[in-house]
Amino acid sequence: MEKEYWKWKEYNWKDEDIDWKTGDIISAGVDVGSVSSQAVIMVDGKLFAYSNMRTGSDSPESARKAMDWALENTGLQLKDIQYVVGTGYGRVNVPFANRTITEIACHARGANFMYGPTIRTIIDMGGQDCKAIHCDERGKVTNFLMNDKCAAGTGRGMEVFADLLSVPIEDVGRMSFEVDEEPEPVSSTCVVFAKSEATGLLRKGWHKNKVLAAYCSAMAHRIVTLLERIGVEKDFCITGGIAKNIGVVKRLQKELGVDILETTYDTQIAGALGAALFAKALIEKSRK
Amino acid sequence: MVTAGIDLGAKTIKVIILDNGNILIRKIGLAGFESKKAAEDLFNKALSDTGIKKEEISEIVATGAGKEEVEFATKKVTEVTAGAKGAVFLFPSAKTVIDVGAEEGRSIRCDETGKVIDFAVNEKCAAGAGAFTEAMARALEVKLEEFGRISLKSTKTIPMNAQCAVFAESEVVSLLHAKTPKEDIARAVHDAIASRITSMARKVGFEKDIVLIGGVARNAGFIDSLKREIDMDILIPEEPEFVCALGAALIGKK
Numbered sequence: 001m002e003k004e005y006w007k008w009k010e011y012n013w014k015d016e017d018i019d020w021k022t023g024d025i026i027s028a029g030v031d032v033g034s035v036s037s038q039a040v041i042m043v044d045g046k047l048f049a050y051s052n053m054r055t056g057s058d059s060p061e062s063a064r065k066a067m068d069w070a071l072e073n074t075g076l077q078l079k080d081i082q083y084v085v086g087t088g089y090g091r092v093n094v095p096f097a098n099r100t101i102t103e104i105a106c107h108a109r110g111a112n113f114m115y116g117p118t119i120r121t122i123i124d125m126g127g128q129d130c131k132a133i134h135c136d137e138r139g140k141v142t143n144f145l146m147n148d149k150c151a152a153g154t155g156r157g158m159e160v161f162a163d164l165l166s167v168p169i170e171d172v173g174r175m176s177f178e179v180d181e182e183p184e185p186v187s188s189t190c191v192v193f194a195k196s197e198a199t200g201l202l203r204k205g206w207h208k209n210k211v212l213a214a215y216c217s218a219m220a221h222r223i224v225t226l227l228e229r230i231g232v233e234k235d236f237c238i239t240g241g242i243a244k245n246i247g248v249v250k251r252l253q254k255e256l257g258v259d260i261l262e263t264t265y266d267t268q269i270a271g272a273l274g275a276a277l278f279a280k281a282l283i284e285k286s287r288k
Numbered sequence: 289m290v291t292a293g294i295d296l297g298a299k300t301i302k303v304i305i306l307d308n309g310n311i312l313i314r315k316i317g318l319a320g321f322e323s324k325k326a327a328e329d330l331f332n333k334a335l336s337d338t339g340i341k342k343e344e345i346s347e348i349v350a351t352g353a354g355k356e357e358v359e360f361a362t363k364k365v366t367e368v369t370a371g372a373k374g375a376v377f378l379f380p381s382a383k384t385v386i387d388v389g390a391e392e393g394r395s396i397r398c399d400e401t402g403k404v405i406d407f408a409v410n411e412k413c414a415a416g417a418g419a420f421t422e423a424m425a426r427a428l429e430v431k432l433e434e435f436g437r438i439s440l441k442s443t444k445t446i447p448m449n450a451q452c453a454v455f456a457e458s459e460v461v462s463l464l465h466a467k468t469p470k471e472d473i474a475r476a477v478h479d480a481i482a483s484r485i486t487s488m489a490r491k492v493g494f495e496k497d498i499v500l501i502g503g504v505a506r507n508a509g510f511i512d513s514l515k516r517e518i519d520m521d522i523l524i525p526e527e528p529e530f531v532c533a534l535g536a537a538l539i540g541k542k
Contacts, residue, residue: 034458057465128455150413151454160454191454192414192423193391196298203321 006159007054008169008241012069013266014049020076023048025283028070028081029106029275030063030097032090035127035155036241037062039070040272041081045280049074050269055127059093067096083283085275089128101278103271104133104144110274111239112139114265120233123223124270125242127155130223132230139274145230151191153222155241158248160191161215164198165208176212176247183210185218194218216247223248224255235261243267290340291347293537294331294361295370295530296354299390299418300503301327302533303334305345306541313338314530324357331360347540351532353392353411365539367532368396368407374535375499376402378525383495386514386522387532388485388504390418395489402535408491414453416484418504423453424477427460428470432507439474439509446472448480456480474509482513489518499523501531 020026023043030039033055040050051069055062063086067078078096086094087106094100103124111122117137124131129148135141151157162169183206188194198211219242236258242248244267253260265273290312295302296319303315315337317330335342342360350361351370358364367387375385376398385396393416396407410416414423425435446468450456456477463473481504498520504510505528515522525531 034455057462128458149451151452156454156458190413190415191452192419196391200321 003166005162005166005168010053012049012051012072014074015047018043018046018048020048020074020080025280026076026081027276027279027283028067028084029272029277029279030067030084030086030094031088031103031106031271031275032059032063032066032086032094033088033127033271034090034129036268037066037088038269038272039066040269040276041070041074041076042276042280045277047265047273050266050272052266052268055090059090060095062090063094064096083279085279085282087271087275098279099282101275104131105141106271106274106278107131107239108133108135108141108274109139109277110270110272111135111237113273113277114263114270115235115237115261118235119237119261121236123227123238125153125155125223125238125240127241130154130226132227134230134233143230145226147226150189152189152194153219153226157191157219158242158245160195161198161212164195165211167208167212172212173216173245173247173249175209176216178209179207179213182217183214185221186214189222212247216245217251219248220251220255223252227256232256232258234258237261237263239267239270241268289541290345291349291537291540292331292334292345293370293533293535293540294327294348294350294358295367295533295536296323296327296350296352296358297389298353298392300529301330302530303330304530304533304537305334305338305340306537309538309541311534312340314527316529319354323354324359327354327358328360349536349540351536363540365536368394368404368409370532370535370539371501372396372398372404372535373402373538374531374533375501375525376400377534377538378531379497379499379523381497382499382523384489384498386485386489386498386500388418388500388502388510390503393417393485393488395485395492397492397495406492408488410484410488415451415456416481416488418502420453420456420481421477421504421507421510423457424460427457428464428473430470430474435474436478436507436509438471439478440512442469442471442475444472444475445479446476448476451480451484475513478507478509478513479517482510482517485514486517494518494520496520497523499525501525501528503529505529
């Protein structure tokens with residue numbers, strides 16, 4: 001079988017320093033996206049464990065798998081979690097969720113936790129959509145804009161390119177800077193047409209790194225166009241899978257002329273993290 | 289008077305040589321990645337097959353997305369102008385021409401002489417063009433010719449959520465996983481592209497008679513979906529992908 005370069009690695013993580021048994025509030029968030037799913041478990045508002053995996057064709061099954069994987073080796077069981085919030089495109093299909101909250105609200109809340117209260121603009125670059133969100137100092141959404149109609153400027157578009165050029169998706173960003181000079185961006189907006197354009201460039205003798213550079217810069221430009229419609233207020237951050245692609249992030253920063261805040265948290269868990277924070281708030285509310 | 293029309297499209301090149309309105313030859317070939325050379329080769333092949341010398345041709349008119357690549361052309365016209373001209377020549381009653389090619393969809397309103405009154409184009413997105421059906425046929429692992437045919441067997445309307453060809457491909461795969469019959473998926477795909485083309489065409493309006501041209505007019509499944517969507521009859525020429533080349537050759541005659 002052919003190697004599938006778009007297939008990014010799935011993983012789980014837990015904080016060895018936290019003992020959940022001493023915790024008071026155990027909350028969780030599950031984000032079932034169109035491409036990836038994450039489950040986040042928090043103990044007293046601290047990140048305790050999470051998983052990140054690809055969404056399968058069955059959403060309830062994907063939600064369950066993500067949760068099981070986050071729970072793995074933690075000693076915790078699903079019944080120990082006091083409240084679960086489901087979010088994302090497949091949020092209605094999280095069978096064990098106590099309630100659902102939109103991914104827009106969860107991303108803003110998650111970004112507020114990850115980057116701090118100064119965040120005002122978030123661009124969430126998901127697998128099949130791209131959202132520009134404005135929020136206040138508490139992570140409450142004040143305005144948003146999204147593109148979910150077109151693969152240009154989404155993670156799925158990048159996956160298609162990684163496959164076309166036989167480059168592991170994790171290496172796309174780094175390789176896109178290994179060029180003598182920055183090429184013009186790919187001119188087609190549509191991913192299908194951009195693919196034909198890229199094939200043409202390869203035939204013309206372009207190195208794949210140069211084609212990657214041209215595509216990363218086209219994607220950065222596409223995000224700038226979306227952001228121009230809503231405006232950028234500082235501080236600014238990116239969440240989602242594309243935030244891990246420096247080929248897009250650095251070019252976006254250059255074109256936008258605004259600093260992009262960095263975080264030590266995994267940018268793909270912002271939605272699930274926000275959901276887990278909402279879950280915590282809901283537990284606290286019920287206790288009052 | 290002998291004239292030639294050459295239509296260098298996104299995917300294929302079409303050549304027509306006319307002698308006073310009579311078609312001497314039609315040739316079609318892939319544009320590939322060296323479309324300039326491919327166009328020249330195809331044209332030379334048409335010349336040698338008919339025994340006509342290049343000097344005997346009064347005008348060589350190029351059209352299509354790659355018309356600038358045709359260096360030996362004596363004149364260039366837009367695909368909109370050429371499509372309307374060709375369609376009205378074949379069907380004098382034509383007032384609306386819908387042209388669906390590999391990477392573009394166009395809707396043209398014209399008068400009885402084939403003069404363009406208004407038009408709308410989609411060139412940005414594969415969802416309203418032949419590339420969409422090609423990608424979906426690939427995802428279903430069905431040959432393109434068969435894809436149109438099996439669509440006619442379906443009697444069920446299932447809506448497609450995705451507009452984008454990239455997302456629709458994933459959706460088609462999910463539908464397959466859910467054991468949806470291929471013919472129902474095929475119809476859903478054709479309904480989706482027909483609805484995209486119709487909303488583009490509404491910008492210029494529909495006036496009878498409606499003619500469908502371009503390579504996608506060979507797809508029986510798409511024709512069926514389009515007829516249902518616009519609820520009007522549609523005229524289809526025998527060689528729909530050659531209509532722009534024909535129009536170009538006719539313009540050369542004037």
